[in-house]
Amino acid sequence: MTEPILRMNGISKSFNGIPALSNVSIAVQPGEVHAICGENGAGKSTLMKVLSGVYPAGDFEGSIELEGEEVAFRSINDSEAAGVVIIHQELALSPYLSIAENIFLGNEVATRGIVDWNRTNSRAAELLKRVGLDENPATKIYELGVGKQQLVEIAKALAKDVKLLILDEPTAALNDGDSAHLLDLIAQLREQGITSIIISHKLKEVLRIADRITVIRDGRTIETMDRDDPATDEGRIIRAMVGRDLNSLFPPREPDIGEELFRVEHWTVHHPVDTERIVIDDASFSVRAGEIVGFAGLMGAGRTELAMSIFGRMYGTGISGTAYKNGEAIDVRTVDSAVRNGIAYATEDRKRYGLNLIGDIQMNVSAAALARLARLGVVDRFREYKVADSYRYKMNVKAPSVAAITGKLSGGNQQKVVLSKWMFTGPDILILDEPTRGIDVGAKYEIYGIINELAAQGKAVIVISSELPEVIGLSDRIYTISEGRITREVSREDATQETLMRYMTAGRS
Known part of the structure; x- marks a missing residue:
């Protein structure tokens, strides 16, 4: 050599x-x-x-x-x-x-x-x-x-x-x-x-x-x-x-799926700059309590735009359509109203939108629900510490304390902090956009376990992922999206990479 x-x-x-x-x-x-x-x-x-x-x-x-x-x-x-x-x-x-x-x-x-x-x-x-x-x-x-x-x-x-x-x-x-x-x-x-x-x-x-x-x-x-x-x-x-065998890339799960918890009907979104251009075209879908629903689509298909527009209209203009929770129409026109109605959105870009990287774990965990820790308008820092430390323990965040700076954590631990932040808001519906992007195999397994646990608690979980094996391995049902349109609903039993790719590339008829 x-x-x-x-x-x-x-x-x-x-x-x-x-x-x-x-x-x-x-x-x-x-x-x-x-x-x-x-x-x-x-x-x-x-x-x-x-x-x-x-x-x-x-x-x-x-x-x-x-x-x-x-x-x-x-x-x-x-x-x-x-x-x-x-x-x-x-x-x-x-x-x-x-x-x-x-x-x-x-x-x-x-x-x-x-x-x-x-x-x-x-x-x-x-x-x-x-x-x-x-x-x-x-x-x-x-x-x-x-x-x-x-x-x-x-x-x-x-x-x-x-x-x-x-x-x-x-x-x-x-x-x-x-x-x-x-x-x-x-x-x-x-x-x-x-x-x-x-x-x-x-x-x-x-x-x-x-x-x-x-x-x-x-x-x-x-x-x-x-x-x-x-x-x-x-x-x-x-x-x-x-340092160990992963007999399966996904933790075992016995789904316990209840009644419909969240539904979106005829959701249409226009581009924020080119207002004549339709980015999401008449999308309708539903998620039941205890169910994990995947969204699969190629880059630019509109997955993230759909999620962001639902969560407080963070994306788009000329948005029309209705969101329902437990069969009743709800207001999701602002992030605050979406959170009040039990919706949480963990962004695909945790470094830019999900976390304050120069802040510590404690302030990041509490950021989306400070009102729950306030008395007479003043945040109780001791309660904030106790909440953040409990999530550090439950989520197995590898850090010496909640005073650790978030930007210095590994990607997997940063993602656990993002999930902790939204779990603290007490959501019923969680939208997880690329929840394991940039995360190693061992940390992915832990994140998958957390997602399964959220579903086991009766929450409705939506997972958006570019990795088809991940979508298939996690989801009870899968929606495919292409060019802003939902092209098919696929059951877990019928989901293969080839099937999903066919519907992801279907385009407009």
Whole structure:
């Protein structure tokens, strides 16, 4: 075997005396795609921050060798100068600059201090062609979808003569088509001799693209496995990640479904800017007490728009239709009225809309129902603490106390805080939009258990998910949605990925 392009030897890193990495070692071969898997909080991102100089040399124990020579990166600029480029899950593009400006931001093509725009746009066009993006380099970033923005990030990396490309959850926010295109691009880059490290929770994608897979658990290296080894499969990776067998990806459940609790009839929503455009077209559906109902649709089908428009008309204009609870029409025209009528909505974007990331767990749990903790208009902080701490315990939030800053929690624990916030409002109807996005397998299992428990309490649960196995595994019934229209209601017994995909792509008749 050839000499590794990267060796990280005995890396240890602590925060306030608490180990985040303990003697982690990893070797990456030239021209391979090397996946790093592990539960949220396992230390994957910390390890990559050590590698890229976010945590500078001297701030950790151990050594890093690049192409056989020991390196000591003291900043991201140092690592990028050596050809190590990291693309984070939250893309670092400036939305109001053009594609070309973003690609060469900080790396400008200039002559005597003056930007040469002809050369800039010409080189940008070459890079866009290389990543398979057919866009004008002058196009503003905000005009692109997330999938295309991800390709711009890769083009930006290629402009820096990248040797080692690190991608953190590159397909987390992408639909199936964009994900497949990105994985094909990574394979093409491998053929061009570019080495990649991918951090991902999507094990099917890992097994498709990675040559080797290293699993980290609790800040320690567990094992590195070859994809071509017949023993390497999802089960082996999961066992290494969580330290136990998951006999089923979904906890067992015995549904106890009651009478209809929530119904929406003839719900129509127009676009907030282009008011002539219909985004949701005459949608009708129902959910019974104790039932989990799934919504399946491709990106842009209108799933999130439907949920947000129902929950206090957070999205859209010209909204018409009626929502019923226990057979009686209810007011959902504002978020406050929706909450008063027992509806809760856990957004798909917990970092942007679901949580105050600079706030602690305590204030996030109580945020949606402060009135329940107030006496004469003053919040009782002791009661607030007791409530938040009880949810920390019930939801198994991995944090030393409710004073922990929410933004520093792993994705799975952040999602548990979001669910705690809405459970504290005492809802009867819960709308969960992408409840396990960006969450590892072990944390998903816990979230699924919480969803099952909510249904067992007699609540009506709506789950919106881009992962068809998740929709099928959780739901008692499934509605498919395409181009803003509900195209079919599918029973649990009849639900297969092929069946759902057929109705999800049905389009308008």
